[in-house]
Amino acid sequence: xxxxxxxxxxxxxxxxxxxxxxxxxxxxxxxxxxxxxxxxxxxxxxxxxxxxxxxxxxxxxxxxxxxxxxxxxxxxxxxxxxxxxxxxxxxxxxxxxxxxxxxxxxxxxxxxxxxxxxxxxxxxxxxxxxxxxxxxxxxxxxxxxxxxxxxxxxxxxxxxxxxxxxxxxxxxxxxxxxxxxxxxxxxxxxxxxxxxxxxxxx
Amino acid sequence: xxxxxxxxxxxxxxxxxxxxxxxxxxxxxxxxxxxxxxxxxxxxxxxxxxxxxxxxxxxxxxxxxxxxxxxxxxxxxxxxxxxxxxxxxxxxxxxxxxxxxxxxxxxxxxxxxxxxxxxxxxxxxxxxxxxxxxxxxxxxxxxxxxxxxxxxxxxxxxxxxxxxxxxxxxxxxxxxxxxxxxxxxxxxxxxxxxxxxxxxxxxxxxxxxxxxxxxxxxxxxxxxxxxxxxxxxxxxxxxxxxxxxxxxxxxxxxxxxxxxxxxxxxxxxxxxxxxxxxxxxxxxxxxxxxxxxxxxxxxxxxxxxxxxxxxxxxxxxxxxxxxxxxxxxxxxxxxxxxxxxxxxxxxxxxxxxxxxxxxxxxxxxxxxxxxxxxxxxxxxxxxxxxxxxxxxxxxxxxxxxxxxxxxxxxxxxxxxxxxxxxxxxxxxxxxxxxxxxxxxxxxxxxxxxxxxxxxxxxxxxxxxxxxxx
Numbered sequence: 001x002x003x004x005x006x007x008x009x010x011x012x013x014x015x016x017x018x019x020x021x022x023x024x025x026x027x028x029x030x031x032x033x034x035x036x037x038x039x040x041x042x043x044x045x046x047x048x049x050x051x052x053x054x055x056x057x058x059x060x061x062x063x064x065x066x067x068x069x070x071x072x073x074x075x076x077x078x079x080x081x082x083x084x085x086x087x088x089x090x091x092x093x094x095x096x097x098x099x100x101x102x103x104x105x106x107x108x109x110x111x112x113x114x115x116x117x118x119x120x121x122x123x124x125x126x127x128x129x130x131x132x133x134x135x136x137x138x139x140x141x142x143x144x145x146x147x148x149x150x151x152x153x154x155x156x157x158x159x160x161x162x163x164x165x166x167x168x169x170x171x172x173x174x175x176x177x178x179x180x181x182x183x184x185x186x187x188x189x190x191x192x193x194x195x196x197x198x199x200x201x202x
Numbered sequence: 203x204x205x206x207x208x209x210x211x212x213x214x215x216x217x218x219x220x221x222x223x224x225x226x227x228x229x230x231x232x233x234x235x236x237x238x239x240x241x242x243x244x245x246x247x248x249x250x251x252x253x254x255x256x257x258x259x260x261x262x263x264x265x266x267x268x269x270x271x272x273x274x275x276x277x278x279x280x281x282x283x284x285x286x287x288x289x290x291x292x293x294x295x296x297x298x299x300x301x302x303x304x305x306x307x308x309x310x311x312x313x314x315x316x317x318x319x320x321x322x323x324x325x326x327x328x329x330x331x332x333x334x335x336x337x338x339x340x341x342x343x344x345x346x347x348x349x350x351x352x353x354x355x356x357x358x359x360x361x362x363x364x365x366x367x368x369x370x371x372x373x374x375x376x377x378x379x380x381x382x383x384x385x386x387x388x389x390x391x392x393x394x395x396x397x398x399x400x401x402x403x404x405x406x407x408x409x410x411x412x413x414x415x416x417x418x419x420x421x422x423x424x425x426x427x428x429x430x431x432x433x434x435x436x437x438x439x440x441x442x443x444x445x446x447x448x449x450x451x452x453x454x455x456x457x458x459x460x461x462x463x464x465x466x467x468x469x470x471x472x473x474x475x476x477x478x479x480x481x482x483x484x485x486x487x488x489x490x491x492x493x494x495x496x497x498x499x500x501x502x503x504x505x506x507x508x509x510x511x512x513x514x515x516x517x518x519x520x521x522x523x524x525x526x527x528x529x530x531x532x533x534x535x536x537x538x539x540x541x542x543x544x545x546x547x548x549x550x551x552x553x554x555x556x557x558x559x560x561x562x563x564x565x566x567x568x569x570x571x572x573x574x575x576x577x578x579x580x581x582x583x584x585x586x587x588x589x590x591x592x593x594x595x596x597x598x599x600x601x602x603x604x605x606x607x608x609x610x611x612x613x614x615x616x617x618x619x620x621x622x623x624x625x626x627x628x629x630x631x632x633x634x635x636x637x638x639x640x641x642x643x644x645x646x647x648x649x650x651x652x653x654x655x656x657x658x659x660x661x662x663x664x665x666x667x668x669x670x671x
Contacts, residue, residue: 015517015520016521017517017518017521018396018397018495018496018498018521020496020631020633022631022633022634022635022636023633023634023635026635026639027612027613027614027636028613028614028639030238030614031266031279031281031282031284031285031614032281033241033244034241046634046635046639046640051621075517076397076517077396077397077400077430080396080397080400080430081332081427081428081631081633082332082612082631083330083331083332083346083347083348084348085241085348085349085350086241086349088348103397103400103430104400105400105430106366106400106401106430106431106432107332107345107346107347107348107427107432108348110347110348110351111348111349111350111351114348114350114351115350128517164223164224164225164364165223165224165225166221166223166224166225166362166364169223177354177362178249178251178353178354178357178358180362181227181354181358181360181362182358184218184219184227184360187218187219187227188218188227188229188358188359188360191218191229192229192359195215195216195229199324199464200457200460201453201457201458201460201461201464202231202322202325202453
């Protein structure tokens, strides 16, 4: 996965509470391999496109100011529902590298970290405020530093965020965690031997 | 020393390494794979890795398999065919346990696991599907993961995780006549919200949970993810042990005795501390129907569609307005006045034998007013239902009796609503477009679904006379 160190980019507000992964990518697209391409168009497909496949004007990512967004500022419980990692494929294919939200579905949160998309939790009021600012100054940028755990908005206001050390460590390095895990091979083997003996009925 | 919870007892026994930063390497006892797990296998293959413990890995197709035929030739879409055939290739190449399409043991992974005795108390289990929480009904830590994590478990049999907070939901009292596990969990989600469980592992306890059958408990744990939590657990008891005994992969003889003794040590200690405790009044629960696009949008069948103008939170009000618009409902409309176009009885939430018996008891001697699909959770559930004559009751009532799979819960196999169509569905998600583009889903119990099928609209199943099947 690609490392995430810092990013200054346009942010798009998505005002959908409980935005489930079925909205982020409808189930009928999951049969397509990542390598098949086309994932950029699957992102929010049914909210972005009408039955004829034409863009719906009202949807935020179809507006000129937000087309090049690399950051999403969302509402509560972003990415709840299905475990489909294809939701992250769709985000990445569109160019999104960071999602800021008051809360995330736990599985989707891990999927983001595993694929190099930075999930940032900020208080609900802060997210509401940020989305309001993005609506009033469409196309404005946010500058994010993972090292400093900070976000600067276009008005110079700074927000700081918490992230688990382990997730930060991996994102900063773009680390595939299988590689990391294999460093613990000895401990896994030892655990398996002891576990197998203790629970021989398994 | 403070007591430990069921969750902590299992978690602590599976930590291989805990890093200074709080991340734990968790050992995974059993891994379930389905046809949709192909991304995980692709990642594994691309990295040139093998399945570390094929005998701890079980595979069965469920998401993409048609339910009207067991013939691959009938699958017209080349990608769906590639996926159904792909699990066959993956299972054989990597040497994992495999219940192929057409085998009586095949079915929805979350029905097959407990049915085969793969799911046991005290284990850690994962599957690349969010409804893996189902298995926690047997007293284990079971959770859904994404494709990268699937590839990781296949390669290493471990997973990096942070220990979640713990929540205990005590359901007091007794569930009334016609009130099921489905109604209980919809009531819980309505009370704590669709993100009420985020970051927590939830243990369900209390008299109403203890009194519940294993099938009902699985329904409750299944929808724990709809409250935001990956983990739903219920302490193993005599019912759990009785359910497991004699199943194919369950321990036998002396091992069975040792396993039983261990399982008896698992329930939360009297002094166990939980980060949050919630009480739900089981006596006050009633059959539920959802009205919106989040499982928290649920009302009792005697209630009406809520009025957004009564909502004080701005975001919540606009979400309600959007949901009513999408669902084609009016504020204040009695939910029982809502007519349905199709009924779906099935899904990992409600496709076990008890669910089918409950639906059949309502269907018996009545006629479907709308197209109704009954999709058993596995080939073995199907066989048992047929041995009990349930299939006859369904077909005489004009319901369609199908082959096992996920079917219209997610529609990946082609079982879909048409745009604008409204369903009464025993599945777990009423999200926009979940059962097909522009579909409108109302979540209900199997008995309520059958009642809607024979009435053409939602109806309080408690007011319909039913006889035991």
